[in-house]
Amino acid sequence: MKPGRLEFLSESEIKKIDALSLDILENTGIKVELKKLRGILRDIGCTVDETKKIVKFRPDIVQAFVKKAPREYILCGADPSKRWPVNPDTRVFGGLGTAVNMYDLYSGEYRQATLQDVVNHIILFDGLEHIVSSQMDIWPGDIPMQTIHVEAMRAWARHSTKSFGMGAYGVMPTQDMMEMTSLIMGGRENFKKQHPFIAIVSIQSPLSSVQIQLEGLMVLAEWGQPALMSPEAMAGTTAPVTIAGLLAQHNAEILAYIVMAQAVNPGTPVMYGTVSTIAEMRRGTVALGAIEMGLISAASAQMAHYYGVPCRAAAGGTEAKTLDMQCGIERERSMMLAALGGANYITSVGTIESTTAGAHELAVIDNEIIGQIERALRGIEVGDITMAAEVIKAVGPDGNYLMQDHTQKNFRREHYIPKLADRDKRDVWERGGSREMINNAREEAKKIIATHKERQLDPKLLMEIDAYVDSVKARSLEDFYAAEWES
Amino acid sequence: MGETTLKELEDAIVQMDADITEGLAIKLLDSGTEAQVILKEALLPALDRVGTLFRDGDYFLPDVLMCVKAYDNSFKIILPKLKEGDYTSRGRVILGTVEGDIHEIGKNILFALLEGNGFDVLDMGVNVKADDFLAKAKEWSPDIIGMSSLLSTTMPAMKQVIDTFTKEGLRNNYKFIIGGAPVSQRFADEIGADGYGEDAQSGVELVKRLLAS
Numbered sequence: 001m002k003p004g005r006l007e008f009l010s011e012s013e014i015k016k017i018d019a020l021s022l023d024i025l026e027n028t029g030i031k032v033e034l035k036k037l038r039g040i041l042r043d044i045g046c047t048v049d050e051t052k053k054i055v056k057f058r059p060d061i062v063q064a065f066v067k068k069a070p071r072e073y074i075l076c077g078a079d080p081s082k083r084w085p086v087n088p089d090t091r092v093f094g095g096l097g098t099a100v101n102m103y104d105l106y107s108g109e110y111r112q113a114t115l116q117d118v119v120n121h122i123i124l125f126d127g128l129e130h131i132v133s134s135q136m137d138i139w140p141g142d143i144p145m146q147t148i149h150v151e152a153m154r155a156w157a158r159h160s161t162k163s164f165g166m167g168a169y170g171v172m173p174t175q176d177m178m179e180m181t182s183l184i185m186g187g188r189e190n191f192k193k194q195h196p197f198i199a200i201v202s203i204q205s206p207l208s209s210v211q212i213q214l215e216g217l218m219v220l221a222e223w224g225q226p227a228l229m230s231p232e233a234m235a236g237t238t239a240p241v242t243i244a245g246l247l248a249q250h251n252a253e254i255l256a257y258i259v260m261a262q263a264v265n266p267g268t269p270v271m272y273g274t275v276s277t278i279a280e281m282r283r284g285t286v287a288l289g290a291i292e293m294g295l296i297s298a299a300s301a302q303m304a305h306y307y308g309v310p311c312r313a314a315a316g317g318t319e320a321k322t323l324d325m326q327c328g329i330e331r332e333r334s335m336m337l338a339a340l341g342g343a344n345y346i347t348s349v350g351t352i353e354s355t356t357a358g359a360h361e362l363a364v365i366d367n368e369i370i371g372q373i374e375r376a377l378r379g380i381e382v383g384d385i386t387m388a389a390e391v392i393k394a395v396g397p398d399g400n401y402l403m404q405d406h407t408q409k410n411f412r413r414e415h416y417i418p419k420l421a422d423r424d425k426r427d428v429w430e431r432g433g434s435r436e437m438i439n440n441a442r443e444e445a446k447k448i449i450a451t452h453k454e455r456q457l458d459p460k461l462l463m464e465i466d467a468y469v470d471s472v473k474a475r476s477l478e479d480f481y482a483a484e485w486e487s
Numbered sequence: 488m489g490e491t492t493l494k495e496l497e498d499a500i501v502q503m504d505a506d507i508t509e510g511l512a513i514k515l516l517d518s519g520t521e522a523q524v525i526l527k528e529a530l531l532p533a534l535d536r537v538g539t540l541f542r543d544g545d546y547f548l549p550d551v552l553m554c555v556k557a558y559d560n561s562f563k564i565i566l567p568k569l570k571e572g573d574y575t576s577r578g579r580v581i582l583g584t585v586e587g588d589i590h591e592i593g594k595n596i597l598f599a600l601l602e603g604n605g606f607d608v609l610d611m612g613v614n615v616k617a618d619d620f621l622a623k624a625k626e627w628s629p630d631i632i633g634m635s636s637l638l639s640t641t642m643p644a645m646k647q648v649i650d651t652f653t654k655e656g657l658r659n660n661y662k663f664i665i666g667g668a669p670v671s672q673r674f675a676d677e678i679g680a681d682g683y684g685e686d687a688q689s690g691v692e693l694v695k696r697l698l699a700s
Contacts (some may be wrong), residue, residue, distance in 0.1 A: 070697060128517065305514070355548070398589070400591070400592050400595060402548060402549060402552060402592060402596060403549075403552045403553075403595070403599065404549075405553070405555070407549045408503065408549035408550055408552070408553045412547075419544075424685075425685045427671070427685045428685050428689070429632050429673065429685065
């Protein structure tokens with residue numbers, strides 16, 4: 001069986017991109033908006049211009065520090081017996097956000113996202129077999145901004161056995177997330193040994209940074225938690241319009257961030273991330289539903305694996321405003337390309353409108369798309385049992401295979417059996433109410449939410465979690481932002 | 488002992504364990520359990536459970552067919568004993584693919600499902616001429632005659648079969664049902680058939696409905 005792997009770059013093209021990235025890092029450099037971090041980078045031998053905040057990285061430093069990033073680590077759930085190895089050969093799927101608006105699952109109304117949506121989203125992900133991690137994908141508008149992260153973490157502790165994650169935004173929120181995860185996972189030492197939490201570190205393209213993201217990165221590295229270095233470069237606005245140029249630039253950015261994490265704490269688990277795509281050239285806005293995003297994700301996976309680290313790719317994005325055909329086409333194809341390209345953590349589930357809006361039924365649809373993609377990537381097993389020599393001879397001309405043991409024993413593994421897509425004949429379909437796939441997804445989402453059982457947590461732990469959330473609620477928005485370090 | 492084994496036989500059918508059901512049926516008869524009891528308390532409850540699993544989407548056709556095989560292996564053991572008593576089957580059905588057509592998968596599935604639901608079924612195979620349907624009906628006295636066709640070009644052959652029975656004055660002695668990819672309820676109405684099933688499972692429901700009326 002040949003692995004189903006799509007490659008857009010040749011070996012020599014990978015090396016060309018690598019060479020240009022090293023050239024950019026050495027001669028142009030990256031703007032690092034955090035004094036503390038510039039100091040650490042100076043200590044490892046980088047050239048720092050304090051007035052311009054530009055850090056230049058010698059190629060040998062880049063190469064030496066990128067090598068410190070582990071090739072593999074184990075992602076686990078809030079239930080630590082759930083484990084997913086992450087390395088350049090594995091693949092998990094998670095959510096993508098952040099949706100500030102939602103299509104209401106019950107009324108169909110388009111409205112602001114709420115904390116209840118966050119809870120339902122986490123419940124849903126717990127029940128969908130192909131989805132591993134929620135990424136704080138929904139951003140509710142009915143609670144104070146400074147409490148969203150801790151409310152989400154409380155919901156995760158109470159309702160999910162799977163992994164969790166969110167953006168690393170600032171010292172205080174990231175420390176909150178680390179402290180709460182530590183509580184949930186049974187203490188700091190216990191937590192540091194495992195990785196239930198992954199955080200997306202956003203990169204400001206071109207070649208720059210946002211202070212709160214760097215602060216978050218430092219906190220994560222100190223706690224030894226996986227950091228996903230994720231530029232959202234757009235070909236034509238924040239990156240060269242040409243895809244090769246975008247790849248060289250965002251590769252330089254990602255490498256710089258990996259070096260930063262390793263400089264803070266050698267061995268910090270990372271991912272080579274990408275949310276990069278093309279810009280919409282009529283308006284200069286992002287085009288997450290573009291076919292080129294799949295190309296960029298697949299090529300980025302090749303680059304990541306060249307450096308020996310796993311790759312995170314965003315996929316499933318769409319600019320569609322409703323759950324229409326555009327929404328379906330765009331989400332499926334970027335997920336497929338990212339997966340075929342070998343991305344190892346694909347954040348893709350449940351959003352529309354350039355990830356600013358979502359729908360619970362879409363998560364259920366995405367789960368089915370992922371099941372099909374997983375089936376495609378499992379490929380074709382050629383062996384004694386699957387070649388079916390004896391069965392072919394036994395059935396002979398004009399026979400059929402339906403009543404063969406071989407059929408019964410193998411069909412579940414060989415065929416992906418969809419839950420939502422309809423394959424009935426017209427009469428049967430009409431008798432069932434002429435339902436479209438989205439109706440089936442809606443019903444399934446409602447069923448998962450209605451039948452979900454909260455985890456049985458120790459009452460003492462629940463009280464500690466509540467107390468933490470309350471302490472954060474007591475903060476003012478000014479306090480929340482005041483905690484930042486010097487830029 | 489007898490009680491446990493009835494449950495064992497029921498479970499073996501549901502779990503598609505076709506290799507042990509014959510032995511279990513023999514064991515039950517040997518221990519003095521009556522054939523009627525085996526049928527009513529093991530075989531039929533097993534088929535009900537399989538039907539539910541199928542309807543709920545947990546079981547697929549290959550699973551159901553394997554259950555039917557497991558059922559058959561025990562049913563053939565108790566059948567001679569049943570016939571000594573006051574056993575009557577739930578109904579008699581003849582199936583065949585009409586003249587000019589050699590497709591039979593759908594028909595074969597229906598055959599197995601009907602058997603698995605306790606009907607006596609006779610399969611005439613493929614490319615069956617109208618006169619052959621007539622001759623077999625006279626000989627075997629079915630309640631229902633089922634015809635299938637997969638090619639739209641062979642659909643008219645279904646009408647020929649019904650017309651042949653009509654000419655002989657025998658049309659009303661039997662119920663005619665049809666199935667197959669190109670066939671529809673409208674076509675069934677056009678040719679004067681008594682019913683139409685979209686797929687094998689609907690076919691079973693149709694047979695039950697027609698025999699109940």
